[in-house]
Amino acid sequence: MAGIQLERLTKVFGATRAVDGIDLTIPDGEFVVLVGPSGCGKTTTLNMIAGLEAPTAGDIWIGAARVTDWEPGERSLGMVFQSLALFPHMTVFDNIAFPLRIKRVAAEEIARRVRTVSDTVHVGHLLGKRPATLSGGEAQRVALARTLVVQPTVFLMDEPLSSLDAKLRVEMRTELKRLHAALRSTFVYVTHDQAEAMTMADRIVVMHQGRIQQVGRPLEIYGDPANRFVAGFFGVPAMNFVEGELRPDTNGARFVAQALGATLPGQSIVAGPASLGIRPEHVRLADGRESWPATVSLIEPLGDETLVFLDYGGPASLVAKVDAEEKLAVGDRRSFTLRLDRVLLFDGTTGGRIMG
Ligand SMILES: Nc1ncnc2c1ncn2[C@@H]1O[C@H](COP(=O)(O)OP(=O)(O)O)[C@@H](O)[C@H]1O
Ligand SMILES: [Mg+2]
Structure with missing residues (x-):
């Protein structure tokens, strides 16, 4: 288990300040949603936490460690991306087991952990299937299971539900919230969808043009917005x-x-x-x-x-x-x-x- 701290975190691509000096403290076990319009710097922020992108300036702390210069594999994070990238030629079991096999975990231990995790996200009955035969929601759960199985202290998720249809997206929102309640790990979830942010977050971080506009609990953000941007971003129809x-x-x-x-x-x-x-x-x-x-x-x-x-x-x-x-x-x-x-x-x- 670990919290995350971002200090003056900055990423510049050429003339674009993708992330412009953000400070954020995420306590251990919190479900935090980074939300904002396309291009506001959400993915870049998440990638810097994951170690996939090097900051131009600033620092990242995970737990008590300053991890700014650490390799992704050293940070004990689990990441779920927008695109699923399940291996099509492997069964669901082998897909979930894959990260453990890379780590050379013993076969009985792999079998045990795959079974436990599959039960958690309700894919236990699908272990013999191949990804092509799964529905969108099933494939999404398998991708989650593959992340869960390595028991990360922090989960990073970048728009993981955006490829699902509207009804399934709403169901998966509920499931992710349940999962968080069961695991109590730190979740950092990125979305452009204000409804996802409102329904799932313990705390919402609203971003715009690389900067944090407001941090607060969902009803605080909705009822007491810090500025016109935040006020207009939340609520359907808009204010x-x-x-x-x-x-x-x-x-x-x-x-x-x-x-x-x-x-x-x-x-x-x-x-x-x-x-x-x-x-x-x-x-x-x-x-x-x-x-x-x-x-x-x-x-x-x-x-x-x-x-x-x-x-x-x-x-x-x-x-x-x-x-x-x-x-x-x-x-x-x-x-x-x-x-x-x-x-x-x-x-x-x-x-x-x-x-x-
Ligand atoms: N590798 C890159 N090279 C150049 N510009 C980038 C790169 N990645 C992101 N950007 C720019 O940085 C800004 C923030 O991008 P991103 O973090 O992907 O936003 P979001 O995830 O909120 O949609 C955008 O203006 C985007 O075009
Ligand atoms: Mg993005």
């Missing part, structure tokens, strides 16, 4: 943003935008350009002390809830997530309110969060 201006007001601050103005009690007075952020589930179809008229321009039933696009006179429509029972038709005139306690404000220039 609504309205561009406007903040002005001092006797009750706090007043946000003023085209066709929408709201007094935000308790907000400190920072005058200047600002964006108001509000999640779809915090827009209500109701009259209130401050409500605004809108035309329903589009309706998207999700089954359990319904998305309603509201044209209120601003430059873009506002999306509300409402009860599926709500009676609605395109063209309806409806009033909406915002849950003012859930409104977030961002600096109109930097995108940084303006805290009340």
